[in-house]
Structures are given as C-alpha cells and as structure tokens.
Amino acid sequence: MKNRTPQQLGQVRLIAGRxxxxxxxxxxxxxxxxxxxxxxxxxxxxLAPQLPDAQVLDxxxxxxxLGLEALSRGANHICLLEHNPNVVQQLQQTLQQxxxxxxxxxxxxxxxxxxxxxTAERRFTLVFxxxxxxxxxxxxxxxxxxxxxxxxxxxxxxxxTEIDWQPTTIPTHWQLHREKLSNQVAYxxxxxxxxxxxx
Numbered sequence: 001m002k003n004r005t006p007q008q009l010g011q012v013r014l015i016a017g018r019x020x021x022x023x024x025x026x027x028x029x030x031x032x033x034x035x036x037x038x039x040x041x042x043x044x045x046x047l048a049p050q051l052p053d054a055q056v057l058d059x060x061x062x063x064x065x066l067g068l069e070a071l072s073r074g075a076n077h078i079c080l081l082e083h084n085p086n087v088v089q090q091l092q093q094t095l096q097q098x099x100x101x102x103x104x105x106x107x108x109x110x111x112x113x114x115x116x117x118x119t120a121e122r123r124f125t126l127v128f129x130x131x132x133x134x135x136x137x138x139x140x141x142x143x144x145x146x147x148x149x150x151x152x153x154x155x156x157x158x159x160x161t162e163i164d165w166q167p168t169t170i171p172t173h174w175q176l177h178r179e180k181l182s183n184q185v186a187y188x189x190x191x192x193x194x195x196x197x198x199x
Contacts, residue, residue: 012065015041017072019098026063027090039180039187043158044069046178046189050126050156051075057124057150059112059131059141064091066128066158071104079124080107081115113137116144123152130160139169146171155192160185 011023015037044051047070054075058067061080071078082088088109095105108115112131127145131137138161145151157174159167163186170176174190181187 012040012063013037014065014069014072015044017069017074019068019072022072022098024063024065024068024094025090027087040065040069042180043187043189044073047126047156047158048073054126055122055124055152056126056128057081058128059116060129061091061107062087064094066130067105068094068098068100070126071100075126077103078105079122080105081110081112082107083109083111085109113140113144116141116148116150118148120148120150123155124150125152125155127151127155127157128160129157133162138165142169142171151192153192153194157190157192159188159190161188162186 010026012026014020014022014024051070052074054070056067056070056075056078058064058078058080061067061082064080067078067080080091082091088107091107095107127150129138129141131141138159145157151157156177163181163184165186167176167188170190171192173193173195175193176188177191178189179187
C-alpha cells in the first residue's frame with residue numbers, strides 16, 4: 001500500500017514583520033484548524049510589546065502561523081510541537097523556504113502532553129495553546145507547564161478554545177489580560193504573575 005499523499009487545504013498569510021505577506025501551506029489533515037488571518041492580527045496587536053526577543057513555545061503548531069508570525073515580528077526563538085508527521089514535513093519545508101536557522105526555530109514531531117511531561121529544557125516567555133476542540137486536553141497541559149517549569153516568571157499564555165470551555169482550571173496566578181468570544185471560539189490571553197513566597 002502506498003503512503004497517502006497529504007492534500008493541501010489552502011493557505012494562510014503572515015501579516016507583519018520581515019515575512020509580511022508570505023503564504024503558508026495548510027494541509028487537509030484531521031484536527032488542523034489554523035487561526036484566521038483576521039484574528040491573528042488582533043492577537044498580535046495584543047502581544048506586540050512582548051514579541052521582541054521572545055522565547056516562544058507553540059504546542060500545536062499546525063501550519064506554523066502563530067509561531068512564525070511571532071518570529072517574523074521579532075521573537076528570538078520558536079519551538080514548534082506537532083504530532084502529525086505530514087504536517088511536520090510541511091513545517092520543515094516552510095522553514096527552509098523562509099531560510100529560518102536552527103538557532104531561530106526547532107520542530108519536534110511529538111505529542112504536546114508527552115513533551116511537556118519532561119523536565120523543561122528552557123523556559124518560555126510566550127506559549128500558544130490551541131489544542132483540538134472537545135478533547136479536554138487543556139487542564140493537563142496547563143498543569144504540565146507549571147509542574148515542569150516551562151514558563152518564565154511573567155510568561156504570557158494564549159488559549160484558543162471552544163466557546164463552551166470553562167476556564168475553571170486556570171492557576172490563580174495567571175491573570176486574564178484580554179479576552180474575545182465569537183460564536184464558536186473563545187480567545188484568551190493570560191499573563192503569569194510572580195508568586196510571592198512568605199517565610
């Protein structure tokens with residue numbers, strides 16, 4: 001049996017920065033749900049002050065639109081996690097086309113929960129969490145980010161969820177910075193606040 005050839009679903013474009021207008025391929029793969037250009041523009045307006053020299057972790061990279069938009073706008077390094085080998089191959093091609101160095105970006109073909117369950121190799125200042133909807137993954141991902149010290153003291157965390165997901169498992173030291181709700185999707189940006197230690 002021949003391996004199935006991935007089908008191209010469409011394209012998304014990078015909005016600003018050094019790769020402004022560059023188009024990224026979106027494969028027709030299960031669970032792949034790129035953040036729309038319009039919403040991405042709003043999100044990165046929110047994030048603009050945090051992007052220069054940012055260390056970025058994109059836990060469900062997909063087309064790479066979030067991580068590469070951050071890199072385009074001045075982030076120092078992006079780490080892209082993606083479990084689908086076809087999508088990983090496409091991401092690798094995209095990085096080659098954009099001439100992104102290994103110092104600027106790294107891709108792991110891995111399940112996000114398995115990756116975050118290990119001791120952190122580095123800490124990130126910005127994390128994107130937009131898992132497949134209705135799979136109840138976020139609570140464990142949030143716990144792993146904290147338990148294994150993946151976040152800097154004042155990291156920013158972006159959550160993109162189905163509209164009926166309730167943020168009851170958000171740590172008390174994550175402060176909601178911005179929020180937008182549509183008919184089907186909830187967009188939330190949190191900042192992790194320093195935890196005070198008392199004698």
